[in-house]
Amino acid sequence: MNQPEEWNQPEDLNQPDESFADFGQHADFGQQLTQALHRVAPPDGFTERVMARTQSSMPARAKAVTMTPRPGRWAGGAIAATLLVGLFAAERTHIRRQREQAELAQRQFEVAIRITDETLEQTRQQLQRAGIELGN
Amino acid sequence: MAIETDEFRRLIETHQRMVFSLALRITGEYSAAEEVAQDVFLELHRSAERLASEEHIRFWLRRVAVHRATDALRRRALRPEAAAEEWMEDRHFDAATSSSVRLQARLEDMLRALPEPLRVAVVLRYQEEMLPDEIARLLNQPVATVKSHLQRGLKLLRRKAAVTMKEYVREPA
Numbered sequence: 565m566n567q568p569e570e571w572n573q574p575e576d577l578n579q580p581d582e583s584f585a586d587f588g589q590h591a592d593f594g595q596q597l598t599q600a601l602h603r604v605a606p607p608d609g610f611t612e613r614v615m616a617r618t619q620s621s622m623p624a625r626a627k628a629v630t631m632t633p634r635p636g637r638w639a640g641g642a643i644a645a646t647l648l649v650g651l652f653a654a655e656r657t658h659i660r661r662q663r664e665q666a667e668l669a670q671r672q673f674e675v676a677i678r679i680t681d682e683t684l685e686q687t688r689q690q691l692q693r694a695g696i697e698l699g700n
Numbered sequence: 701m702a703i704e705t706d707e708f709r710r711l712i713e714t715h716q717r718m719v720f721s722l723a724l725r726i727t728g729e730y731s732a733a734e735e736v737a738q739d740v741f742l743e744l745h746r747s748a749e750r751l752a753s754e755e756h757i758r759f760w761l762r763r764v765a766v767h768r769a770t771d772a773l774r775r776r777a778l779r780p781e782a783a784a785e786e787w788m789e790d791r792h793f794d795a796a797t798s799s800s801v802r803l804q805a806r807l808e809d810m811l812r813a814l815p816e817p818l819r820v821a822v823v824l825r826y827q828e829e830m831l832p833d834e835i836a837r838l839l840n841q842p843v844a845t846v847k848s849h850l851q852r853g854l855k856l857l858r859r860k861a862a863v864t865m866k867e868y869v870r871e872p873a
Contacts, residue, residue: 593858597826600807606720606737607730611712614741618708621742 703748711748711757712741718758718828719765725823726769728812732776736768743768762828763838766820773816810860818853825850 691698703711719740724733743764744757751757811819824835832850836843 593854593861594826597807597822597854597857598829600804601721601725601811601823601827603717603721603827604724606716606734610716610720610734610737611709614712614738615705615709617738617742618745 703745708745708748711744715758715761716741719761721827722762722765722823723769723772725808725811725827726766726816726820727772727776728808729776732772733769736765736772740765740768759838762824766824766839770816770820806864807857807861810857810864813860814853814856818849818856821846821849822853822857 688698716737720733720737723736723740724730727733727736740761744751744761747760748757751760811822814822820839821835824830824838825832830838832846833843835841836846839846
């Protein structure tokens with residue numbers, strides 16, 4: 565296996581150390597590691613520093629919440645506004661179509677009345693030519 | 701608020717040694733370790749309501765501490781000058797320093813020279829006394845990978861110890 569580059573550093577670790585002549589002689593290497601790698605305490609005041617950071621981060625989060633609308637609420641408002649605009653436009657279209665239909669019906673009625681008048685006039689003239697006089 | 705202040709303080713005091721030690725042994729740097737440990741507890745403060753039990757909290761803290769410390773280590777690796785400064789800090793021991801303290805300091809130095817994945821596995825195995833399958837679950841890795849990292853890590857440490865500590869370190873039977 566290739567040794568990692570950092571394995572050769574630092575140089576002083578490659579020098580024999582007389583103090584540890586018995587290392588590895590008394591117990592399993594893993595046990596020695598367990599004894600050496602015991603947990604260590606963080607620097608004094610660690611708890612207070614974490615608590616302080618917690619306290620200082622809370623107003624910032626609250627401010628962010630109040631200044632920035634929640635996506636759900638914002639999206640709901642947009643959807644409602646779009647629906648209102650859509651309903652208004654549909655209503656306007658419906659009214660315009662009703663008005664157009666009414667105007668068309670009015671024109672058709674007027675045409676029908678005119679045709680009826682003309683027909684009646686022709687009939688009256690034919691009868692008059694035949695010597696039949698209708699009462700007014 | 702995610703968690704009561706008193707309960708959060710209790711969690712910090714219960715687990716701070718574990719979180720700080722993981723961060724210290726993985727980053728290899730005292731100030732970085734405190735920063736990582738603080739960040740881990742701040743993240744716990746935001747996430748505590750999702751954690752069901754004390755066991756779940758310990759598992760979560762170990763996992764997040766390893767990830768944050770590994771991230772810090774990788775960021776530092778991108779700044780070689782920072783690593784070089786760390787190495788320049790010589791340890792000075794006087795005659796009164798006990799052999800066990802000096803041995804521990806040497807082991808810390810050797811551990812810091814291990815490649816990151818091997819270092820993480822060794823720290824979890826020998827500091828936290830976790831079994832390989834527990835480490836595998838924590839790191840989301842196959843058990844075989846964890847065992848391989850442990851074997852390689854121990855082999856490198858043993859070889860380094862053999863050079864550093866003069867006497868031959870006994871091979872396992």
